Each structure stands twice: as C-alpha cells, then as structure tokens.
Amino acid sequence: MDAALHESPARMLARAGIEATPLRLAVVGAMAGAGRALPAGDILALVRRLRPANRVTLYRILDLLVEKGLARRHSAGDRAQRYCLEPGTAGAPHGHAYCVRCGAMQCLPQGAGLADVAALGAGLAMDVLSVEVRIDGVCAACRESKGRPAGAAVDGDPGNS
C-alpha cells in the first residue's frame, strides 16, 4: 500500500512517549501498514525475519503499546488476541472483519457503523471504556479456495526461544 501515508515507527513511538529500541521499532514496523490486526505469533514471525526476538519480550512490548495507547488489543473468535496500531490521529475506534476460516482480521474504516453502538453504551449504568465491533464471516479469498484456508498465517518456521 501507500507508504507515504504512514508515520515512521520511530515517530509513532516518540508520539506515544515510548523509548525506541531496535525490537520495539521492529514490532511497530511489523504492525504498521498491515491494515489488519495481527496475533502475537504472526508479529513475532515478522519481527524474526529481521532479528532474533524473544516471545516474552514481544508480549511485554505489546502490553506497553496498548497501555500507551499506540496499539489496540482485540479478541477474535479464536483464542489469540490480535493487535493493530491505532490510526495515527486520534482514539477513534474502528471495527474489524474476522474470517472464521483463515483467522484474518481486517481493520474496517473508522467510524463505520459504530456511532449508534457508542450511543447504546451511554444508556448502560456502566462506565464505558471502549466499544468492540466485529463482523464474523468467511473472507473472499477463503470463499474461493474451498480447500486450504486462504491467508492462513505468516510463513516462517518456529524455533528461536
């Protein structure tokens, strides 16, 4: 996609008040421009194309990114949490489309359809913190390829740590 639209990983970390380290830059780089929310395992595989990386450290970095507001954590139908970068400008939430076949979780354009869900939360006798909207289904790629799941996962074998 159009790389010019994206801030550099270094700037993103700076904006969130997180000290830049090689691993953190690699993690943010892996998530940037994906256009979808990735499970920790996929992010780890992507980062390991560039450098060795420890599983636990990755989880700690992801926790930090979420805590500092740079990333969001989303639950899908399966057991793994997905992480996607907050769209640059603000904390406006966005929904996701989850393929129950291949596990891909596409980020949807901001604001789409979420307005009245947020309104719904307002009447709830609850301090609303966030709103999760997920559309489950079978993605176009998986609908075609009847056989194996379409974009099943990031390649690259396991191993290190």
Next chain:
Amino acid sequence: MDAALHESPARMLARAGIEATPLRLAVVGAMAGAGRALPAGDILALVRRLRPANRVTLYRILDLLVEKGLARRHSAGDRAQRYCLEPGTAGAPHGHAYCVRCGAMQCLPQGAGLADVAALGAGLAMDVLSVEVRIDGVCAACRESKGRPAGAAVDGDPGNS
C-alpha cells in the same frame, strides 16, 4: 427473575433437536435465566451444585449447543469464552456489556444498536455469519466497590475431575 417467561430446559433441547440427558438439562438450566453470558468455569460450578460433572463433557455439551443454534459463544477481553442461550424465538443477535473489572458479561436487549452494524457487514466482500458487539467498561457494582471486584464469580470450590 420471572420463571414463567422461560421455556423449560427440556423443551429448549427438544426444539434444537438435542437429546436430553441429565447433564445437558443441568447445563441448560444453569444458563437459562442468567441474563448474562457465562464462562464455562462458572457454568461448571453451577452444574456441580446439582450433580458431579466433568469439565470435558461440559465443553462438549457447550459445543453441541452452539452447533445446534441453542447457545452462542462470545469472546470477551479475557481468555475465557462466554456462553449464553439464544433468546427463544429467533436467531436475532444481541450485544453484550462486559465489565473489565469483574468479568461479568451482561446480555443487552435484542436489536439495540445493531441494525447499522449489520448493514455495514453487507458491504464487505465477505460472507457475513454473525456480528459481535461488545461494550467494555466498568459495571455499576464495580464502580461503587472500589476494593474487590463486585460479582467476581460463582462461588463453589473447584475439585471434582
């Protein structure tokens, strides 16, 4: 709550084409009238007030209920899936309000705020199967009690199996 509003567990199973067994009746009974989506662990604890029950069998029963359309499985912010009975009449989806503090997941009234989310799914190059809407926040009970979480869990010790 008003028990007269609820179908009997036996009837629910019959309607879904599931053979009734004592355990299955107990499971459906535990879920019925809860008004919220319960994690498997809570359902197990409730069932065990009545009879011994095996963890694996419970998971198999829950899978069966979901497969036959009698129950729905929902993911929350934590690692445990929640299960709630489909409201009697139809497959109309409903959203949930999840308390990040005590883990309670309240079922919201049907239709509330989900109309345009469903519409959003229609434009998606994806075979839409279902729509998940979850409002995360801190429930009223937890907001008051600053100390320990409010409705933390179903009581009853672990043990059996």
Next chain:
DNA sequence: CCGACAATGCAACAAAGTTGCATCACAAAG
C-alpha cells in the same frame, strides 16, 4: 570505571480448551 535502571532473555508456570481412548448406560437384537 561505577552504579542505577530499563530492556531483554530464559525457564517455569498458568488458564482455557482439546484429543484420544476407556468406560458406562441403555436400548435393540437374538
């Protein structure tokens, strides 16, 4: 060089769910 302090790595652990296989219950057949 020295100590402080954050980042990383490693091993063990934990929670939730799954798998394979043994057993049980019960009904139909002989």
Next chain:
DNA sequence: CTTTGTGATGCAACTTTGTTGCATTGTCGG
C-alpha cells in the same frame, strides 16, 4: 436374559496463548 451396538461421560495427557520471577545485558550520568 444375555449380547451387542451406540451415544454420553470420564480421565489423562496435551496444546495454545499468555504470564511471572529472576538472571543477564546494555546504556547513561557521574
């Protein structure tokens, strides 16, 4: 009444995903 088949249940081991405690490394101010 006994045999035999089938689905439901139980049990142990395992997998996946994430977490915790603690050791090690690296960096920066003095």
